[in-house]
Amino acid sequence: MGQISISSRRNEISRHSVGMPDEDRDFIDSRKIGQTLWASKWSILTITLVAVLLAAVLMQTITPVYRAVASLVIEPKGASLISFQPLADPNNPTSDYLQTQISLIQSRGVAERAVKELNLTEHPEFDPRQRPYLMTRLKSLVSSLSPGLFPASWSEGEALTPTQIFDAAVMELMEHTSVGSVGKSQLVTIGVTLKDKQTAAAAANALARGYLDSRLDAQVNDSLTASRWMDTRVIELRTQLQESENKLQVYRDAQGLVDVGGVTTITANELAKTSDRMIDARRERAEAQSQYQQVQSIGGKSAGQLSTIPAVINNPVIQQFQADVAKAQAKVDELSRRYGDRHPKMIAARSDLAAAKASMATQVNQVVAGLQNNYQLAQANENALRASVNTSRAQIQDISRKEFKLRELQRDVDSNRSLYETFVNRLRETTATADLGSSNARIVDEAITPLQPNTPRKSLIFSIAAALAFGFACALSLLRDAMKNTVKSTEDVEKKMHLPVLGVVPLVQKKNRARIARQFERNDDTAFSEAIRTTRTGVMLSDIESRRHVLVITSSVPGEGKSAIAVNLACALGRLERVLLIEADLRRPTLAKNLGLSNGQIGLANLVDGSARSGECIQQVGDMDVLPAGAVPSNPLELLASPRFTSFLDWARPRYDRIIIDSPASHSVSDAALLCALADAVLYVVKSDSTSTPVVQRGVGQLLRNGAPVIGVILNQVSAINARYDHQGYYGYLPGEAYQAKV
Missing domain, CATH: 1.20.5 (Single alpha-helices involved in coiled-coils or other helix-helix interfaces)
Structure with a gap:
């Protein structure tokens, strides 16, 4: 088998590496955090x-501290206890009124009332003699060490006067008292916090009563002060009333006034009547003057011309005489047609006519003279009435001036009398209610002894x-x-070791861990079985360029589950290929025990040392052949490095499609390096969140430096919570029966 350079191997590995997306670098893995916390739950x-x-x-x-609370309601305006209005209402119903009352409750005067009522100067929590201060204790301690170096007062303590004790008790009560309002209501709570719960409740009630008593005392004092002031003021008002009455009587006597209103009424009535008569006289005088002026316009004319004046013509007497003259003239005219001028009847008729005209002329002169007299009388009457009106008007004006002065004096008397009577009535009310308080505050709930401590x-x-x-x-x-530098996920493998992850094997359930060697075959854990299939697929896909017959499975340290991975992967491949599983861990063999082999004492060690043949050592388990380690030799490294082991591999290559070697851990012994040099591919098993990253990096680096063909990593025992994606939920989408049918 040719050697592969480290650089070329790393280039091949980098081609299989999958880079981490940029958007996942700042991803907060809540599931990973939950898995970490669950792992540390105990x-x-x-x-x-x-x-x-x-x-x-x-x-x-x-020491428990108890808090007792008393509740009061303080209204801006109190209800009057009597029908008449009290003397003074000091309340100012503004938004600051309630805060002012709260400050009054917290005042020293109210606290002093409570201290006196409860005799708190003898209570251990308030008496400074029973609770010495820290400085006093330090002085006493220092003086006890060296009595001669310090004043005697340090050891004996300073003697406190009753006033100092009382002031200290008052200050202590004020410090333990809290007063506040309830929301936007008119309720006020008084809370006292003490170690003695009975005293706390009594102090809260005493403060509430002290506040109400101080308000009532203030009102009584104000009433008494007002009574004394009003008594003095009543005497002054009585004197002023007497002086004003004397002035009024003196003025009445000086002016001789009895009933100014009646006199004024009579004079006004007379003036009205005289004014009416003067108006009539003025009208009559104007008429008479008009008639007189008509007569004067004719001057010394005859009676016939005067008789043409309307005032004369309209006179009934003149009209009668004119009728007589007309009758006499008619008679003369009638007789003149019958008789001549010398006829006696004519003469008698003319004589009657002349007599009638003479009588009429006489009467006209009398009427004209009467018009002149009427005019003079009317003018004289008008002047007399005008004088009477002026006199009456002057009298009325004089009476009005006297009446104004009289009313001014009377107003002074009335105002002084009204003010005097008001003060006398208020003085009586104030005297009667001097000891009666009308308060706008009352206790709603008295403080009760608390059952539970406040602190x-x-x-x-x-x-x-x-x-x-x-x-x-x-x-x-x-x-x-975070400080534990271990490989936890596929991202860690690809980022820290630059190797592809061929499989992510989940952590099996506790009930299945004892039988994990046959886990894939039993298919008890579907997620585990699917992970083994995924690893099998990755191994088979690595054969695209060249066939990888010999596959070595190793890890950094023992206990990472490489043997379980080897057995289950061999079982998975055995369903598709002819597979031989070789247990090369000759120092700590476990395969025979885990698989329940009947002849586990004969195996690789016996085969290599020549004490047994291959047919005796290789046993069939399910779909695969298994070569156990056999008896534990004294020289396992020499056996693996012997030509017999290499020859056995050469013998097995044509007979099996895949030879899987379960290698010892790479950091424990050098057996792994030797086996990896004989392999076509190496799978490196890493236990998730267990093996430190430097150990894994050193193990992989050592194999790569030795030319080992490491094709990928199998991340073992991965918790479903620790994974980015829930492999268990993904792998578990098929029922167990379906997996039984899969290869």
Whole structure:
């Protein structure tokens, strides 16, 4: 068999290598992480359990602290307990009101009330004499070592005054008190955290009562202060009221006023009537003046012309005289047609006419004189009424001025009296309610003695400890797995050894591991059987260029499963070819035992040393022939290097299509190098996630340097979780009966 150079062999291997895709380099293999964590499950559980136990021991050393909570409701405006309005409402219903009340609850005054009520100065958690500070303890310890070098007060401790003890108790209570609001509601919670759960509940209730009492005391003090101020103010208002009443009475007496309202009403009525009469007089005077002016326009004319004036014509008397004159004229006219001018009747008629005209003229003169008199009377009446109106108006104005002054003084009296009466009523109310509080805060739930401690919270601490320990254990397992430089996947083989992977054999189930030598034949594990078939296909495809009769299967170290791979691969090839399986591991033979051979003591060692013939050593097992190791010799390397072994291989080549040699591990002895030099192809078995990468690299490199024809790697005992793809799910898609029919 010709030797193949290392460089040419590596070139051939590189042609079969499959590069890793760039997109998979940053791939987070969750299944691989899960497999790693599952492999370390007991370590993770142990670390978690230890951490929980340590947490439990630690919590036993911690003194439990209890928290008692009291609830109050504080409304912006309190409900009045009485029908009238209280003196003052100091509440300001703004968004800051509740925060102000919370600050008041946290004030020193409320804490002092609680300390006094519960006598907390004698309680061990509040009395500084019963809980010395760290500095005091250090001073006492140092002074006890060398009493003469330090003041006596260091060992005895400083004496505290009652005030200092009380202040220390108050500060301690304030430090252990927390006050907060519940969401956006008007509820306020007062929480006190102490080692003594009864004292915690009592302190929370005492703080709530102290807050309510301080509010009521403040309201009572405000009421008393207001009462004293209002008492002084009432005296001042009484004096002001008396002075204003005296001024009003003096003014009434000085002005002689009795009923200003009645006088003003009478004067106003008289003025109204006089004004109406003056209007009538003015109208009458205007009419008389018009008639008089008509008479004056005629001047000294005759009575006939004066009788044409409308005021004269319209006079009934004149109209009667005119009728008489007309009648007399008519009579004269009638008689003149009958009689002559000297006729007695004519003379009598003219005499009557003249008498009628004379009477009418006399009467016209009288009427004209009457018009002049009427005009003068109307003018005089108008002037008199005008004077009366002016006098009444002056009287009313004078009365109005007096009334204004009187009302001004009366307003002063009324305002002083109203203010005085108001203050007197409020003074009475304040005096009556001086000790009555109207609070807008009340206790909703009093604090009860807590049953469970607030700290330590055992369930929370256990959960945190378990979670942290579990996370730490998982991280430690992943870190250890990352630092463990082993071959875990096909990618590792192709990347680190630059060899193709001819087969990936999964880890068989525990129930089948004891019978793994006949696993392919029994077909108990379909994934395992399909992996062996895939390896068989890879071996047969490697025969494309030249027939590879002799196939050596080796590994880096013992225990990687090379013998199981050799037996099952020989069984798989035996269904297609004539196969001879040779157990060349003469130092630790296991084939006869695993296959249950009846004559396992006769084998290769006997054949090579000449003590037995091939027909006696070779046994048929299923579809293959098996040559076991036989008796363990003292010189296995010399036997394998002897010409008899080479001659046996030459004898077996034409008789078998495939000769599979189960070789010892390459790192254990040099037998593997010798056998690989006689082989046509070498399969290197690597146990997944077990053998370190440097060991595998050194083993493969050594074989390649010796010219061994390593054609590929078989990755053995690969967990389905550790693989990128689930080979077990893929290989298990056919039922077991179908596999029985496959070759």
